Amino acid sequence: MDEDKAEDDIRTYTERNWHWFNSKPYFHVYVLLAISYLLILIFFVVGLSRVTSLSSKLSEVDSEIPELPAGLNDQLFPCGPDTRQWEYFNGKCYYFSLETAPWIRAHARCAEKQSQLVVINSMAEQNFIQMRTRNERYWIGLTDVDAEGVWKWVDGSDYYSGFLFWKPGEPNDDRHNEDCAHVWNNGEWNDVFCTYLCYYICEKPLPSRVRAHHSGT
Incomplete structure (x- = not known):
């Protein structure tokens, strides 16, 4: 008898507790939140695993990319890969300023860059400059400051027998x-x-290392 009574008491206690938990108004909400958190954790772990795998594959691809052959950089950027304001044309490098200055200061700025204000020698060079300046005003290396009407190029080129525009x-x-x-x-x-x-335009020959590369090819 005592054993049967004990079993009945345990069954009654269990049923009461389950009914108490099940009767709570937020019980189902808590269960859903727990499941949601669990799913989020699973998705996070899976996503992190995929990102790690992708990063590893990208590293493998980068290590397989061959380095540029010596001299190819000079062919792609003959005026220097780190000097984007310098542009290449017909054996020379041209610098188109982003600042304005008086002619004397522009002349000095070009000298600081181991160059000179541009001397235009041909229609081809004129067309290149014309396309690049696009109706903005740029100093060139031509002046008659020493004697009125006697125009001179900064490099000493003969003005009177040369190209004029x-x-x-x-x-x-x-x-x-x-x-x-x-x-x-x-x-x-x-x-x-x-x-x-x-604005102003500076020009200079190709760097010696680039000239040496081109002369050897």
């Missing part, structure tokens, strides 16, 4: 002391006072 009617020294030349409308040349604020 003045705007019709220029140079005219219209406002007096217009002693420096720049490119403007459609790339045509114009004389203006040298203290005018203009």
Whole structure:
């Protein structure tokens, strides 16, 4: 009898407790939250595993990419891979400034870059500059500051037998002391006072290492 009573008491206690838990208004919410957290944890672990695997594969791919052959960088960026403002054309490197300056300062800035204000020697070079400047005003290395009307290139090139691309009617020294030349409308040349604020173009030969590479190919 005692054993039967004990079993009945245990069954009654269990049923009461289950009914108490099941009757709680938030019981099902807690269960759903627990399941949600468990699913989120599973998704996180799976995602982390996939990211780790992808990173490992990318590292393997990077290690398999061959290095550029010696000299190829010079072919792709003959004026230097780290000097994006320098552009290559027909054996020379050209620098198109992002700042404006008077002609004298522009001349000095080019010298600081081991270069000179551009000297335009041909229609091909003129077309290259014209396309690049796009109607903005840029100083070139041409001036008659030493003697009015006696124009000289900064590198000593013969002005009178060389290439010219003045705007019709220029140079005219219209406002007096217009002693420096720049490119403007459609790339045509114009004389203006040298203290005018203009962008500027520097030029220099290819670096010696690049010239040596090209001469050997």
